[in-house]
Amino acid sequence: MSHHQVAVHDRTDIPQPPASDTSAEEEGSSSVLGVLESISSVIVPIGVTLYAVLYLGVEQMYGIFGITPQQAGIDQSVLLGRLMGTLILMLLILLPTIGLVVGLCWLADKVTFGLLSKMITGIRRRPWIAALVAALWCGATYWGLFNLVGDLNLAVMVLIAGGLGVAAFVVPFRLLRRKPVGRAATKVLVGALTGVGLGFLLILAMIQGAVEVQETGQANELLGYVGFQDQWTVIKNAEDDKPLYDGRWMMLLGESEGTYVFFDCDKLETMRRPIETTNLSDIQLDPEREKGFTCGGLADKEE
Numbered sequence: 001m002s003h004h005q006v007a008v009h010d011r012t013d014i015p016q017p018p019a020s021d022t023s024a025e026e027e028g029s030s031s032v033l034g035v036l037e038s039i040s041s042v043i044v045p046i047g048v049t050l051y052a053v054l055y056l057g058v059e060q061m062y063g064i065f066g067i068t069p070q071q072a073g074i075d076q077s078v079l080l081g082r083l084m085g086t087l088i089l090m091l092l093i094l095l096p097t098i099g100l101v102v103g104l105c106w107l108a109d110k111v112t113f114g115l116l117s118k119m120i121t122g123i124r125r126r127p128w129i130a131a132l133v134a135a136l137w138c139g140a141t142y143w144g145l146f147n148l149v150g151d152l153n154l155a156v157m158v159l160i161a162g163g164l165g166v167a168a169f170v171v172p173f174r175l176l177r178r179k180p181v182g183r184a185a186t187k188v189l190v191g192a193l194t195g196v197g198l199g200f201l202l203i204l205a206m207i208q209g210a211v212e213v214q215e216t217g218q219a220n221e222l223l224g225y226v227g228f229q230d231q232w233t234v235i236k237n238a239e240d241d242k243p244l245y246d247g248r249w250m251m252l253l254g255e256s257e258g259t260y261v262f263f264d265c266d267k268l269e270t271m272r273r274p275i276e277t278t279n280l281s282d283i284q285l286d287p288e289r290e291k292g293f294t295c296g297g298l299a300d301k302e303e
Contacts, residue, residue: 043191044191045188045189045191045192045195046191046192046194046195046198047087047091047195048192048195049191049192049193049195049196049199050087050090050195050196050198050199050202051080051083051087052199053195053196053198053199053200053202053203054083054086054087054199054202054203054226055079055083056199056203057199057202057203057206057207057226058074058079058083058206058226058227060203060206060207060210061206061207061209061210061223061226061228062074062210062253064207064210064211064213064214065210065214065253065263065270066270067253067261067270070256071254071256071261072253072254072255072256072261073254073255073256074227074254078227079227081227082226082227083226083227085225085227086202086225086226086227089225090198127174127177127178128170128174130173130177131169131170131171131173131174131177132166132170134169134173134186134190135165135166135168135169135170135173136161136162136165136166137165137190137193137194138165138168138169138189138190138193139161139162139163139164139165139166139168139169140161140162140165140197141193141194141196141197141198142160142161142164142197143157143161143197143200143201144197144198144199144200144201144202144203144204145196145197145200146160146161147200147204148200148203148204173186202222202226205222206222206223206226209222209223209228210223210228213230213251213263214263214265214268214295215294215295215296216289216293216294216295217251217265217289217293217294217295218230218286218287218289218293219286224286229252229254229285230251230285230286230287231251231252231283231284231285232249232250232251232252232283232284232285232287233249233250233252233280233281233282233283233284234247234248234249234250234280234281234282235250235262235273235278235279235280235281236278236279236280236281237277237278237279238276238277238278238279239277241279243281245264248264248266249265249284249287250262250263250264250265251263251265252280252283253270255275258274258275258276259272259273259274259275260272260273260274260275260278260280265295265296266295266296266297266298267296267298268295268296
């Protein structure tokens with residue numbers, strides 16, 4: 001050993017790298033915060049776009065009865081209050097669903113001795129594969145829109161959704177993955193399209209529910225969650241308090257600018273009456289119907 005090596009070995013003034021002040025518990029906490037941040041970066045755009053699309057769904061739902069939400073007395077503030085309940089319900093459904101999926105993936109990873117996590121890590125490290133997965137997912141979010149504007153079978157839907165994703169999203173997603181900002185933008189875009197896709201599926205369900213109301217005179221639970229009131233009443237003349245329309249039950253769709261809006265289940269008509277000349281009697285919410293009940297009995301007789 002040379003004299004220089006001994007001198008270097010015996011020196012005590014050589015700066016040492018500072019010891020890490022972060023404990024294992026703090027590191028675990030920071031990783032959890034990172035996971036929560038990643039989840040929030042996806043949940044927020046999903047919630048915002050879902051709310052925007054649900055407003056279109058409410059318009060489509062009342063359009064089945066030939067009116068607008070404003071004519072039923074539903075403005076932006078009322079709509080926000082009603083749809084918040086829908087968003088909270090969806091969040092309560094999605095959270096345990098996501099937790100279940102994560103738990104199953106964790107179990108599968110343990111069963112395969114880490115093979116699943118290695119495969120996912122390998123996919124994430126290959127930009128083209130990650131971009132392809134995100135592109136196919138974004139193409140699938142147009143499923144509800146395609147169903148809304150046309151009647152397509154399953155095979156055609158899969159081809160259109162997959163082709164749209166590959167043609168429109170693969171290259172942009174691959175370019176975005178070059179920088180951290182681009183990867184964050186990809187998450188926001190995928191989350192927004194996911195919200196739009198879920199929203200259009202809900203629109204389809206809301207339209208189908210409104211059609212069922214016209215046919216059966218009874219609203220399903222989904223319509224109740226989005227704020228549609230299954231409220232029925234007997235209309236009376238305000239002057240003498242005598243029943244009108246043979247005392248038949250009418251669905252009260254809403255009121256706006258001094259006017260009630262009713263749906264006549266027996267004649268399949270939507271009508272309006274001034275509030276000052278109309279009394280409401282025997283109001284019922286979600287009335288029970290006999291088995292096999294359908295609307296349009298008087299309309300069929302008139303034909």
